[in-house]
Amino acid sequence: MVVKVYGPAYASPKRVILCLIEKGVEFETVHVDLLKGENRDPEFLKMQPFGSLPVTQDGDLTLFESRATMRYFAEKYKSQGTDLLGKTLEEKALVDNWIDVEATSFNPPIYALTFQILFAPALGLTKDEKVIQENEEKLAKVLDIYEERLSKSKYLAGDFFSLADLSHIPFTQYLVGPMGKEPMVKSRKHVSAWWDDISSRPSWAKTLQICPPPM
Amino acid sequence: MAIKVHGIALSTCTGRVLLCLLEKGLEYEIVPLDLANSAHKKQPYLSLNPFGQIPAFEDGDVQIFESRAITKYLSRKYKDTGIDLLGSSSLTETTIVDTWMEVESHQYNVPMQKIIRQMIVNPAYGIASDEKIIEEELEKLGKVLDVYEERLSKCKYLAGDFYSLADLHHVPYLVYFMRTLKSSVITSRPHVNAWWKDISSRPASVKLAESMRI
Numbered sequence: 331m332v333v334k335v336y337g338p339a340y341a342s343p344k345r346v347i348l349c350l351i352e353k354g355v356e357f358e359t360v361h362v363d364l365l366k367g368e369n370r371d372p373e374f375l376k377m378q379p380f381g382s383l384p385v386t387q388d389g390d391l392t393l394f395e396s397r398a399t400m401r402y403f404a405e406k407y408k409s410q411g412t413d414l415l416g417k418t419l420e421e422k423a424l425v426d427n428w429i430d431v432e433a434t435s436f437n438p439p440i441y442a443l444t445f446q447i448l449f450a451p452a453l454g455l456t457k458d459e460k461v462i463q464e465n466e467e468k469l470a471k472v473l474d475i476y477e478e479r480l481s482k483s484k485y486l487a488g489d490f491f492s493l494a495d496l497s498h499i500p501f502t503q504y505l506v507g508p509m510g511k512e513p514m515v516k517s518r519k520h521v522s523a524w525w526d527d528i529s530s531r532p533s534w535a536k537t538l539q540i541c542p543p544p545m
Numbered sequence: 546m547a548i549k550v551h552g553i554a555l556s557t558c559t560g561r562v563l564l565c566l567l568e569k570g571l572e573y574e575i576v577p578l579d580l581a582n583s584a585h586k587k588q589p590y591l592s593l594n595p596f597g598q599i600p601a602f603e604d605g606d607v608q609i610f611e612s613r614a615i616t617k618y619l620s621r622k623y624k625d626t627g628i629d630l631l632g633s634s635s636l637t638e639t640t641i642v643d644t645w646m647e648v649e650s651h652q653y654n655v656p657m658q659k660i661i662r663q664m665i666v667n668p669a670y671g672i673a674s675d676e677k678i679i680e681e682e683l684e685k686l687g688k689v690l691d692v693y694e695e696r697l698s699k700c701k702y703l704a705g706d707f708y709s710l711a712d713l714h715h716v717p718y719l720v721y722f723m724r725t726l727k728s729s730v731i732t733s734r735p736h737v738n739a740w741w742k743d744i745s746s747r748p749a750s751v752k753l754a755e756s757m758r759i
Contacts, residue, residue, distance in 0.1 A: 379692045379695065379696070380648070380652055380689070380692060391637060391640075393640065393644065394644060395643075395644050395647035395648065395651070397647055398640060398643035398644040398646070398647045399640075399644075401640070401643055402636065402640040402643070405636055405639075406636055419607075419618070419621065419622050420606070420607050422618075422621070423607060423609050423614060423615075423617075423618040424609060426609075426611070426613075426614035426617050426618065427609045427610060427611050427614040429614070430611035430613055430614045430650075431596070431611060433650060433651070434611065434650070435596060475595045475596060478595060479595065
């Protein structure tokens with residue numbers, strides 16, 4: 331039975347899809363329309379009681395939370411494809427450290443910007459300019475810290491590409507693309523070089539080709 | 546001492562790491578920080594945690610931050626010391642623990658952090674609480690706890706029939722929350738309440754709670 335990933339059009343499921351492609355694992359996708367509220371259907375809530383995307387099925391196992399799911403596949407297929415977890419206890423700890431930085435410091439402001447700028451209009455809501463400005467400032471401070479980190483280390487967890495970098499790709503693409511905020515990345519020399527590197531991986535081109543974003 | 550935690554016991558994020566150390570019975574040292582003078586926002590602390598947040602952690606040459614990454618590191622490195630907090634007997638079990646750790650971080654922690662800030666942190670600094678925020682966030686927390694109620698009606702702990710980091714990560718904020726006037730949010734949900742009674746009565750949890758007195 332082939333792995334199934336629900337909600338490929340959106341950003342969080344793309345963490346899982348990127349991981350599967352990097353590991354050379356076959357998968358299918360199932361479209362879920364958030365704007366129609368398909369994530370609140372009873373059938374969907376049976377799989378993911380919080381109604382968020384993604385959901386991933388691997389045989390009998392139903393998984394949710396993209397970061398736990400990408401770690402699962404990276405571990406399950408650790409002997410094939412790209413090593414995404416680090417080899418030593420210390421490397422693994424640094425990967426976990428920087429995945430959590432993405433989750434707790436990077437994601438909240440970039441998610442707020444994505445919602446306000448890209449999704450609010452589609453939902454018939456007015457953009458809140460105050461929220462946009464506050465979150466742009468927060469994100470800028472986070473990117474300043476990344477700039478310092480990436481001036482010492484090619485990738486976030488060290489000298490190897492890992493899930494910590496991968497986890498940033500889907501939402502950063504929204505930032506530099508449809509949100510029109512590429513200068514936030516380009517104006518920071520090391521962040522810019524890191525973004526050019528990780529976004530030019532074949533796995534990302536493949537992801538965008540098979541799972542185009544909703545806008 | 547090899548294991549050093551930079552932070553204070555009153556901090557819920559530091560508490561997460563301390564609780565893991567207590568559960569595993571590991572020796573450690575708390576390195577105090579002059580938070581009143583913003584030591585955590587300056588060097589040398591920033592070289593341990595560039596975000597200027599607590600805790601930061603050292604174990605010999607290993608230096609990391611983010612409390613949930615630290616507890617994972619400890620549970621992995623010291624897997625055979627004390628109880629197994631990661632469900633290490635199979636990848637499926639570990640992944641279910643991981644999933645509910647993510648739920649704690651994204652679904653539970655977001656409203657809970659705001660509630661505790663309004664109800665406990667602000668008053669401690671003489672700042673007025675915002676009742677509107679408290680009510681809004683309690684409503685969001687209630688919806689999350691409805692899912693927990695359903696989950697805990699089917700299994701004793703969040704990841705299954707064993708206590709794990711998925712449960713442990715909830716403890717520090719709940720220690721504070723259960724001292725507020727809104728604790729009925731927990732006590733009114735029978736399975737969540739039974740789960741809280743169980744995990745809060747663990748000796749390590751009792752010890753942590755004693756050190757979390759403002």
